[in-house]
Amino acid sequence: MRVSRGMRLSLRTIALGYLLLLLALPVGFVFYKTFDKGLGAVWDALTSDNAISAIKLTLLMVAVAVPLNTAFGVLAALVIVRGRVRGKALLNALIDLPFAVSPVVVGLALYLLYGRQGWFGSWLLDHGIQVIFSTPGMILATVFVSLPFVVREVIPVLREIGTGQEEAAATLGASAWQTFWRITLPAIRWGVLYGVVLTTARALGEFGAVSVVSGKILGSTDTLPVYVQNRFEAFDLTGAYAASAMLALIALATLLLMTKLQPKEART
Amino acid sequence: MIDLSDVTKRYDDFTALHDVSLHVPAGSLTALLGPSGSGKSTLLRVIAGLEAPDSGTVSIDGEDATRVPARRRGVGFVFQHYAAFKHMTVRANVAFGLKVRRRAKADVRARVDELLALVHLDGLADRYPSQLSGGQRQRMALARALAPGPRVLLLDEPFGALDAQVREELRVWLRRLHEEVHVTTVFVTHDQEEAMDVAEQVAVISEGRIQQVGTPRDLYEHPANDFVMGFIGPVTRLGDTVVRPHDVAIVDEPGPGTREALVERVAHLSFEVRVELTLDDGRDVWVQLTRAQAAELELEPGQIVWIRPSYSNAGAFQAAGSALSVAT
Amino acid sequence: MGIVTLYLSVIVLLPLAAVFAKAGEHGLSAGWDVITSKEALSTLELTLVVSLVVTAINAVIGTVIAWVLVRDRFPGQGIVNAIIDLPFALPTIVAGLTLLTLYGSRGPFGFSVAYTRIGVAVALLFVTLPFVVRTVQPVLMELDPEAEEAAASLGAGSFTIVRRIILPNLVPAILAGVALSFARAIGEFGSVVLISGNLPFKTEVTSVYIFGQIESGGVSGAAAVAVVLLLVALLVLTGINLLSRWSLRHAR
Numbered sequence: 001m002r003v004s005r006g007m008r009l010s011l012r013t014i015a016l017g018y019l020l021l022l023l024a025l026p027v028g029f030v031f032y033k034t035f036d037k038g039l040g041a042v043w044d045a046l047t048s049d050n051a052i053s054a055i056k057l058t059l060l061m062v063a064v065a066v067p068l069n070t071a072f073g074v075l076a077a078l079v080i081v082r083g084r085v086r087g088k089a090l091l092n093a094l095i096d097l098p099f100a101v102s103p104v105v106v107g108l109a110l111y112l113l114y115g116r117q118g119w120f121g122s123w124l125l126d127h128g129i130q131v132i133f134s135t136p137g138m139i140l141a142t143v144f145v146s147l148p149f150v151v152r153e154v155i156p157v158l159r160e161i162g163t164g165q166e167e168a169a170a171t172l173g174a175s176a177w178q179t180f181w182r183i184t185l186p187a188i189r190w191g192v193l194y195g196v197v198l199t200t201a202r203a204l205g206e207f208g209a210v211s212v213v214s215g216k217i218l219g220s221t222d223t224l225p226v227y228v229q230n231r232f233e234a235f236d237l238t239g240a241y242a243a244s245a246m247l248a249l250i251a252l253a254t255l256l257l258m259t260k261l262q263p264k265e266a267r268t
Numbered sequence: 269m270i271d272l273s274d275v276t277k278r279y280d281d282f283t284a285l286h287d288v289s290l291h292v293p294a295g296s297l298t299a300l301l302g303p304s305g306s307g308k309s310t311l312l313r314v315i316a317g318l319e320a321p322d323s324g325t326v327s328i329d330g331e332d333a334t335r336v337p338a339r340r341r342g343v344g345f346v347f348q349h350y351a352a353f354k355h356m357t358v359r360a361n362v363a364f365g366l367k368v369r370r371r372a373k374a375d376v377r378a379r380v381d382e383l384l385a386l387v388h389l390d391g392l393a394d395r396y397p398s399q400l401s402g403g404q405r406q407r408m409a410l411a412r413a414l415a416p417g418p419r420v421l422l423l424d425e426p427f428g429a430l431d432a433q434v435r436e437e438l439r440v441w442l443r444r445l446h447e448e449v450h451v452t453t454v455f456v457t458h459d460q461e462e463a464m465d466v467a468e469q470v471a472v473i474s475e476g477r478i479q480q481v482g483t484p485r486d487l488y489e490h491p492a493n494d495f496v497m498g499f500i501g502p503v504t505r506l507g508d509t510v511v512r513p514h515d516v517a518i519v520d521e522p523g524p525g526t527r528e529a530l531v532e533r534v535a536h537l538s539f540e541v542r543v544e545l546t547l548d549d550g551r552d553v554w555v556q557l558t559r560a561q562a563a564e565l566e567l568e569p570g571q572i573v574w575i576r577p578s579y580s581n582a583g584a585f586q587a588a589g590s591a592l593s594v595a596t
Numbered sequence: 597m598g599i600v601t602l603y604l605s606v607i608v609l610l611p612l613a614a615v616f617a618k619a620g621e622h623g624l625s626a627g628w629d630v631i632t633s634k635e636a637l638s639t640l641e642l643t644l645v646v647s648l649v650v651t652a653i654n655a656v657i658g659t660v661i662a663w664v665l666v667r668d669r670f671p672g673q674g675i676v677n678a679i680i681d682l683p684f685a686l687p688t689i690v691a692g693l694t695l696l697t698l699y700g701s702r703g704p705f706g707f708s709v710a711y712t713r714i715g716v717a718v719a720l721l722f723v724t725l726p727f728v729v730r731t732v733q734p735v736l737m738e739l740d741p742e743a744e745e746a747a748a749s750l751g752a753g754s755f756t757i758v759r760r761i762i763l764p765n766l767v768p769a770i771l772a773g774v775a776l777s778f779a780r781a782i783g784e785f786g787s788v789v790l791i792s793g794n795l796p797f798k799t800e801v802t803s804v805y806i807f808g809q810i811e812s813g814g815v816s817g818a819a820a821v822a823v824v825l826l827l828v829a830l831l832v833l834t835g836i837n838l839l840s841r842w843s844l845r846h847a848r
Binding site: 174 | 316317318337338339340341343344345347349350351352353354355364365368369409412413415416
């Protein structure tokens with residue numbers, strides 16, 4: 001459809017202008033303010049003990065949540081696309097639940113299960129396991145919110161490659177495991193990778209749910225996003241900006257990875 | 269050899285195969301011929317173990333294989349769309365069946381080389397399937413299926429995805445391959461010319477039932493029913509009788525068994541001449557003549573002639589109803 | 597299948613069940629009292645209204661952006677395309693901070709949207725930006741230009757072509773994006789919490805209210821309100837899912 005030049009330019013201006021004001025300027029401005037005080041101040045802020053422990057904790061969240069959800073994701077995708085069981089459609093719908101739940105509600109839910117008066121809370125505390133206000137609870141929150149990504153990315157890829165290769169492998173004598181490991185997994189690898197990138201980004205950035213279950217005790221239960229709020233409320237703007245800038249840089253790197261991986265994902 | 273006995277396969281309320289029984293002699297090259305939806309691919313997949321029959325038995329080389337999963341049946345399967353392992357080289361593809369059986373590396377290499385030479389892909393061993401043409405991919409698929417030394421080789425419309433010329437080349441090539449390798453081979457096709465050209469034995473299947481099994485010549489000259497006759501070769505209808513268009517004689521005067529017809533059109537198509545006529549009852553008929561016959565008759569549109577079936581050694585059928593009687 | 601169900605149940609279903617259970621702990625009427633308390637109601641009203649407004653804006657601007665990305669050509673288009681996903685990749689708290697920095701009281705502009713409902717809206721616009729764009733983009737790419745050319749050859753003007761040929765095809769995708777955008781907006785926490793100031797009856801959204809209730813011990817009340825949010829989100833998602841499937845069939 002031929003759009004008049006004037007119309008084309010107006011639409012472009014509207015779109016780009018909107019994106020500039022909403023996305024580009026705010027992020028750019030934060031980088032500007034971060035380095036306003038100089039590189040040294042930023043470095044100091046990021047290497048303070050509390051910052052380092054926040055970074056470590058965030059990395060721990062990612063290190064646990066991502067492999068778990070990846071394994072689950074691939075398995076669930078196989079069940080939904082290739083499985084011959086009842087209830088596949090329900091499973092498929094339920095997997096999207098984390099998208100519909102507010103992070104604060106996630107935190108609340110975990111608190112109700114594992115908190116002191118929770119369903120399992122007292123039993124766990126008696127056995128010396130503390131979930132809420134401690135790392136396990138935060139891990140559970142992170143796993144919850146980043147659950148669907150790998151599944152959602154792998155399902156269309158699995159559907160697209162079809163069963164031909166897997167049947168061929170069967171006739172050639174491969175066991176189910178051999179078929180999965182040598183044929184299916186390599187075929188879906190870009191979808192898995194893309195899903196992993198999305199999962200990691202989500203796990204890194206989770207704020208609301210972790211906020212509720214962490215108790216926000218500085219130095220021991222702060223992840224980096226929670227640390228940002230902590231610094232802001234303590235009027236330590238440099239610290240808040242520094243941590244934000246670091247997270248923003250990671251986000252931009254994530255975007256780069258996503259762009260690089262996407263055409264490959266589409267190709268397989 | 270393969271023996272199928274009363275095999276039935278249902279999908280929800282659709283029956284794909286009704287009590288199918290078939291014997292495939294050892295070392296033979298058999299075609300399963302039928303139109304789309306006839307159940308031929310389903311039958312092949314049942315033999316391979318990719319589908320399980322609801323009732324009936326499958327036996328390979330005398331052993332009951334009905335409950336044996338595909339990976340242990342010793343069948344090689346070639347798919348219409350190649351099912352190539354896209355992330356592996358040609359060599360790795362062909363070696364796959366041997367690798368999963370954990371054969372020694374040296375043995376694997378030797379066998380792969382042997383097969384690649386057999387299918388004329390030796391120079392392309394380190395390429396990826398995406399870098400091959402359709403015909404080359406299918407040859408790779410064949411080599412891959414043969415590598416583990418299967419007792420039976422099954423091909424599901426193996427040339428369906430290829431151009432006409434490549435199809436012809438591969439047809440010839442499949443026959444030669446079979447002569448060299450001598451594995452019991454069954455291939456599925458909807459192309460009767462392909463079946464007749466390549467196979468020693470043809471099983472015609474329609475609506476989930478075997479209609480007839482025999483050599484190509486048998487099927488053409490002694491079809492068991494209307495369907496087989498119509499599917500295997502061209503037919504035209506003369507009143508209630510179904511005949512081969514080249515088994516109709518055109519004469520200038522009425523005689524015993526003749527019917528009056530009006531010449532509508534005479535088309536000179538390469539080696540054959542096709543004459544379209546209308547019978548006295550208004551129905552259309554077409555007759556196939558050689559150029560010599562046509563030249564002799566000097567037919568023109570608008571001319572009135574008389575036609576009758578002329579039999580070489582073919583039978584014609586009462587097409588009406590289900591009666592199968594041979595009119596001589 | 598078993599492992600998959602178990603994992604899903606433990607991680608997702610069980611926690612959600614606990615919320616529902618807690619909400620009804622003191623009986624339905626107690627829960628209802630909390631939900632209909634003045635403060636809770638005002639947060640619900642604010643949340644739903646602002647989310648609706650934001651979603652409506654997204655429906656329009658999202659489609660425009662998708663159009664520009666698919667049908668236009670300009671240098672740097674690839675980068676713009678990648679930036680759209682920024683709200684997915686950036687932690688919500690950082691998003692809130694960046695918006696506050698630029699458009700807040702200490703920003704370079706004369707005005708400030710901090711502590712205002714507009715600020716809440718801006719934060720929500722940020723985090724829900726990608727939804728409509730990403731659902732509409734693939735559909736736009738798949739559109740057959742021949743249908744539009746045929747309409748043009750029959751004398752239809754651009755506006756008519758958009759209205760009768762293009763939009764009907766886009767509606768299911770726009771609806772899908774709208775549903776996701778709305779569901780995300782009503783539950784959004786991190787980006788709103790800084791810029792809004794969380795002033796009760798003015799800029800407090802429901803998620804912040806729930807947070808406050810948890811901290812002050814009103815856990816069953818928090819659960820009751822949480823259930824409302826959950827039900828609204830689920831209702832919208834399934835409702836629009838059905839609607840878009842209906843309109844898909846209708847368009848054929």
